[in-house]
Amino acid sequence: MRRSLPLVLAVLLVAGCGTASDEHGGETGTTGTGPITFATGRDTTAYLQPLLDRWNQAHPAEKVTLLELPEAADEQRAQMAANLQAQSTRYDVLGLDVVWTAEFAENGWIIPLERGLFPLDRFLPPVVETAVYKDKLWAVPYTSNAGLLYYRTDLIKKPPRTWAELREKALEVTKKHDIGGYAGQFLAYEGLTVNFSEAVQSAGGQIVSPDGTKVTLDLAKARTALNFLTQGLREGWIPKESLTYKEEESRLAFQEGRLAFARNWPHAYGPAKAKLGDRFAVTRLPGLDGPGSSSLGGVNLAISAYSRHQHTAQDFIRYFTGLDNERRVLTEGSFPPVWTELYDDPELIRRFPYLPALKESILTAKARPVSANYNQLSLVIASSVAKGLSPPFAESADDVAASMKSELEEIIRTQ
Template sequence: MRFERSHTRKAVALAVAGSLALLASACGGDDGDSGGGSTGGGSALEGRGPITFATGKDTSGNLTSQVAAWNSQHPEEKVTVSELPESADQQRNQMIQNAQAKSDAFSVLNLDVVWTAEFAANRWVTELPEDKFPDLGKLLPSTVDTAKYRDKLYAVPVTSDGGLLYYRKDLLDKAGVKAPTTWTEMQEACTKVKALPEAKAASCYAGQFEKYEGLTVNFSEAVNGAGGVVVGDDGKPNVDTPEALAGLQFLVDGFKSGMIPKAGITYTEEPGRRAFQEGNLIFHRNWPYVYALANKTDGSSKIANKFGVAPLPGKDKAGVSTLGGHNYAISEFAKNKATAADFINFMASEERQKANIEKTSQAPTWASLYDDAALNKSFPYLAPLKASIESAKSRPKVVKYGDVTTAIQEAAYGALTGTTPPKDALAGLQTKLSSLITQ
């Protein structure tokens, strides 16, 4: 899940509109308060009228049409998009500042899946009655789990995400190699591909290594791909291990050898995507949204119809993705929460999610869409992506997530930039996490 967005398109069907009407009634839609709204605060899903949707920067351009579809059907309950920065860390900070001020400026929040515990524990978002969101049972269970805190629902999954390995299929085919399953195979493939005259100047691999949330994800995937964990199933940190060291060392050695370009230390999702689309990378770890953009034939991508997608490689076998995605939650301090609930159901509907993947290639949360024949023809990575999401590892589900991810980023970044030996970085991280994560 790219840490910068969430988008969709096209008008919803009459059947969905009917279900929304039922929801509106259940949420107090017939109270004659159309346009008036509640006074904000409290957890009841009451009040109708205009709302604001706080979300990361819409790099797909699809969110505008999606919200326009809602607004055309709900002229008295219009949604205004409050577009936050591309950086997930800055998005989170602005949402927290808004909540701490008990401001009603944001109604619906587009939350990274890993923020649920923090926002719920601090009562910044409203607990949601599950019977008001009847489609939850049709979503991938792993995505619904990200929307809960202490077994209570605080958000609705609208997009999911799993890391994918994008690769230059045209170059691999010419070099006579297949998509790699392990890190060694990827390095060997790079050597063969770079022997081709047209690939001589390309770098082997890049992910997201700037000191931000993307680094937490890439570090976690490297550790998991080597058989290690950051936090175990028991909820306790366990990152000072040989397995975790092997994962971190793979990244450190990648920068030292030049397998990962020097510029890679500055890459977030978008700079890395652009480097891949410019033909500067043979392999690139990123999210599903990249597929549609890299395949554009409007001149923005030099590799349209020249790349393939595979599961992430690991140390000795296929790797493990970090679970990504975005959930929509209702601010505890929002006005017009009944409208907010309807809007979430609208955006989370099967039809809306199908339209979204058709436009943006973002991963849906509806299980049925991964088996849709037409979608699989257009997006051949859907089957492995579903398996990736179902087996993905979550980042630590902790209330102090901001402090935890900062600690992970600092340790990993120190090792990647050569300021801290990898073993020392992990030992220090273990100590820091042990102080932050308490049972």
Template sequence: MSVSRRTFLAGLGGLGSVAVLSACGSNSDSSSSASPSAAFSGKGPIAFAMGKDTTGTLQQVLDGWNKDHPDEKVTLTELPESADDQRAAMIRNFQTKSDAYAVVGMDPIWVAEFASQQWVTALPADTDTSLLLKSSVDAATYFKKLYGVPFSTNGQLLFYRKDLLDAAGVAVPTTWEQMWAAWDKVKNTPAAKGMSAYSGQLAKYEGLTVNFTSAVLSAGGKVFDEAGKPTVNSAQAKAGLEAIVNGFSTGAIPKEALTYKEEESRQAFQEGKLMFLANWPYVYSKAAATDGSSKVAGKFGVAPLPGIGSNPGMTVLGGLVLGVSAFAKYKATALEFAKYMATEKVQKAWALAASQAPVVSSLYDDAEIIKAYPYTEQLKKALDSAGTRPKVHNYGDVTQAIQNAVYPALSGTPAVDAALQGLQTKLEALAS
């Protein structure tokens, strides 16, 4: 749903005095030392670095802050659209101990790396996050310390062909077993001709790590435990990977899914080639389009991801966390600005204008947001139980190891046990 510029700006009115996070840094106007140990002191103009704003509306949010803080204006520094390029730019900045970026927009998977390198500063211990989604706070936490303010969140959902389930008299599945059983009842009907049962994002890229991690969580397991030790040789991890592998071996998941990223899988569902799809909420508006681009408009529904066995389904979080650079000159301003971005009014306006999932819990009951995004209730359920990808300082190496081990196993070689034991050995070496 598009929101007019006037509506969006009206939603931002009077935000300067609104606060969700109550902890404050020092009110000192003196600049802090550009070192990781500096306290949250110093007020003045700052730069906010994040990926390219493809919505075209972020500057309006910043204008709301700048109007009320003329001596602490925020300048947007847009980094490349590619997440890898954003991370590389931030690391270059940190390694030179530059104060050019005061606030950085971090993918949740960067939090552990940036925190362990002391590139972002842990927020004050009394920071109040009680109004925010617990899962979004967890994504910004590393070894029980909060290293940023959640700004947006995201979770995958199960898109399903409601028309086919209704015709077969089948309920929406809550487990993978029920999903395959539903497919068995539908696959031989004329309406299912040319269709497959399910897909996620199973090409060899970051999406495969997301889908594998989600399957492990949905089987009651973890890729790494709370102490940071890999646990992919567990029975639960085996059950998670087997769920995907069995889908390929029975033909329920099409071989083409080995090439599917977000867009390819979305297009397959939208073209009527899949009965079930795990993907991010952005799919909803595209699949619901009535301009002829979607063959499933009016025919699909949305639910939380299915579980495996008796375990509830769990999505892996996406989103954005606002961290304060350890080398920022004006940390007090940086912290207050990050908190401002998590205020209810900013979050609502940003959600409506940019189709981003808010981190303020109460907004999932907001009538205007529910009307704009009918999947809001299901997304909230998914986010309430969401997990994270491994919180490790060398995430790039870890995700590569996961992809190298899991991708071949999807075709049956090596077997699941061998693939996971090899992955366990690799991850143990990376964790040492």
């Protein structure tokens, strides 16, 4: 018996370190328990730590530490990619933007998960699809997202359903009340890709096929989408400072009374409520001929292939995406949950009147391309649109759209 002890210890030590996925994300068990780190974007509403404290109180030997990354999605991705390329064990659970699933899975940075461990059939169907790549589940939906139009109810009697109505009301408000009309996220980053994608979709088009294998951009629809934005900038109902806006800047501009209309995600609702009370409401984004189409956003939770405590990470994800915690994600963070039944809860609807509109927005939203090269596609879209929006508008909408399409086709040809 004594001679076999070293072998037993060696086996236990290997099990305690956990396992990593193969080069392209082969099937991986989740072994290893102990403290974990949760890497995700900056918590701008300070809701996360109290939820993590609940886990930590119940799991003193498997505590989770929050590691906040930058607010901007592309900066988050850059830090995560650098860490994972180095095969660092620093991250255990990753809060991934829904568009990163394919890239992280293809690179072997995250491990596949067993579908049966999670109640996916009770989640919003489009949200579940964002966590699937090549028929495998690579993450678990944690929050969903769809863009909404925030508007001042004390200044506007009826919200606009079309771009023409938005323009008319924004022009009227800017002249009458001397505030900005409308803004979204127009800085050249992922937010601009989202805003332009929504404009193209709301004009009846699409930039890239859902599987990311073909550029489907119709130049006429792209021109219409771009002209909607440039017209606002030329006429002044979209303030020029919005060209520097990310989510936080546009949120602050609206809740501080500097905008009559703002496109933003639902997380901006809570802070706006605290500042504006009942002087605002939200509705679906307007479009060319009626309600528009949002880009599908959100965060999925994945496990690093280099985590030494993958079993704890998996248990934490099951807890953190459970029904009770998802309710707190909404009530304490104002983030859209992924459980369908929460959108139909009368008590929650009384507290968050926008839930029915948000549910409809999520169900009618379009996912961004599923591509391991999504980051490159997004950079081309954002940089192209930024050129088109920059005063004095030297490049025509037609030239911007044609150049964008050509660059996107080159990326897809070489992937």
